[in-house]
Amino acid sequence: xxxxxxxxGLWKENPVLRQLLxxxxxxxxxxxxxxxxxxxxxxxxxxxxxxxxxxxxxKIIPPQVRIPVFAVIIATFVTIxxxxxxxxxxxxxxxxxxxxxLIVVNCLIMGRQEAFTSKNPIHLSIADTLGMGLGFTWLxxxxxxxxxxxxxxxxxxxRIMPSTFEEWIIMVLPAxxxxxxxxxxxxxxxxxxxxxRS
Amino acid sequence: xxxxxxxxxxxxxxxxxxxxxxSAERIEExxxxxIRQSIFNVIPGIxxxxxxxxxxSFFRGLSEDGIVAGYALQRGGIGFxxxxxxxxxxxxxxxxxxxxxxxETVETPGLGDRIRDGSFLNQFINMDIPDDGKxxxxxxxxxxxxxxAVKRIIENAIKDAEKRIY
Numbered sequence: 347x348x349x350x351x352x353x354x355g356l357w358k359e360n361p362v363l364r365q366l367l368x369x370x371x372x373x374x375x376x377x378x379x380x381x382x383x384x385x386x387x388x389x390x391x392x393x394x395x396x397x398x399x400x401x402x403x404x405k406i407i408p409p410q411v412r413i414p415v416f417a418v419i420i421a422t423f424v425t426i427x428x429x430x431x432x433x434x435x436x437x438x439x440x441x442x443x444x445x446x447x448l449i450v451v452n453c454l455i456m457g458r459q460e461a462f463t464s465k466n467p468i469h470l471s472i473a474d475t476l477g478m479g480l481g482f483t484w485l486x487x488x489x490x491x492x493x494x495x496x497x498x499x500x501x502x503x504x505r506i507m508p509s510t511f512e513e514w515i516i517m518v519l520p521a522x523x524x525x526x527x528x529x530x531x532x533x534x535x536x537x538x539x540x541x542x543r544s
Numbered sequence: 545x546x547x548x549x550x551x552x553x554x555x556x557x558x559x560x561x562x563x564x565x566x567s568a569e570r571i572e573e574x575x576x577x578x579i580r581q582s583i584f585n586v587i588p589g590i591x592x593x594x595x596x597x598x599x600x601s602f603f604r605g606l607s608e609d610g611i612v613a614g615y616a617l618q619r620g621g622i623g624f625x626x627x628x629x630x631x632x633x634x635x636x637x638x639x640x641x642x643x644x645x646x647x648e649t650v651e652t653p654g655l656g657d658r659i660r661d662g663s664f665l666n667q668f669i670n671m672d673i674p675d676d677g678k679x680x681x682x683x684x685x686x687x688x689x690x691x692x693a694v695k696r697i698i699e700n701a702i703k704d705a706e707k708r709i710y
Binding site: 429440 | 650655
């Protein structure tokens with residue numbers, strides 16, 4: 347049960363490829379692998395912590411005002427993440443800049459509270475949100491790596507393409523994000539269809 | 545219902561206030577460190593620096609025996625996405641730029657934020673300042689607005705330096 351809730355976010359119900367949630371950070375910050383990883387982990391922290399709080403307090407949150415309450419809880423953890431990054435990891439904070447406060451509007455986070463943690467006990471909520479967060483993270487790292495390799499010839503800042511490689515500038519431009527995500531989603535559907543047939 | 549919502553807001557505000565309180569000093573210290581490091585980066589070989597009495601963002605780089613070796617100005621301007629803040633180093637003779645460092649930027653990751661890369665910033669080291677104060681730079685492909693903003697901020701810094709020498 348616990349394992350099932352955790353695993354589903356990684357592939358079967360992947361927030362990016364299956365639910366197509368949280369597209370704004372997915373498209374905007376994945377210009378490099380490092381940015382993708384930092385955004386993914388910051389989002390994981392927020393979805394996990396707000397999931398725990400919502401799950402603990404789910405019985406005292408009146409259903410009429412649940413959305414504003416979720417919003418307050420999520421915004422609190424996003425601000426905590428922003429302050430902590432600024433104070434202890436100034437380099438990552440400079441790298442992500444305005445995208446950290448924008449985690450607050452990532453619909454993946456609100457989606458988990460509404461769909462799962464507000465109806466389930468804490469251990470299942472931890473498994474669910476952690477799985478979703480990490481499912482989001484690995485996809486952002488993959489997307490960022492593909493774009494960084496094609497667009498700048500490096501991955502995590504290390505050069506791996508030969509110096510004769512002509513960088514495809516379009517891959518680090520917004521259009522590159524749409525192209526890469528579209529191809530990944532198509533590939534994902536192809537694999538799932540093959541699995542279903544066999 | 546209203547009281548529960550209000551309660552959540554109060555707890556949230558209190559915890560954020562607490563966390564900000566214990567982190568504010570560190571955040572400010574990080575910022576000062578960045579600027580301090582930048583001043584040493586853009587004026588080579590200095591031992592210390594002092595601050596202009598009226599303009600807290602104008603610094604004088606001092607060599608070991610207290611002689612003014614150059615000036616550093618912290619100046620900002622609007623780039624493509626938002627404010628860019630630079631520290632610009634200018635030689636004591638006002639004839640050369642000695643270096644430029646980016647302190648703050650929210651330019652597009654992967655494009656405009658390449659103004660922080662050495663391959664872009666190194667061109668300013670020992671760059672001659674023409675008589676009219678207009679410099680020529682190699683911009684970044686796909687980030688013309690950000691490159692132009694950097695050029696503009698540097699030119700303003702040069703103008704200010706000429707005005708402010710004390």
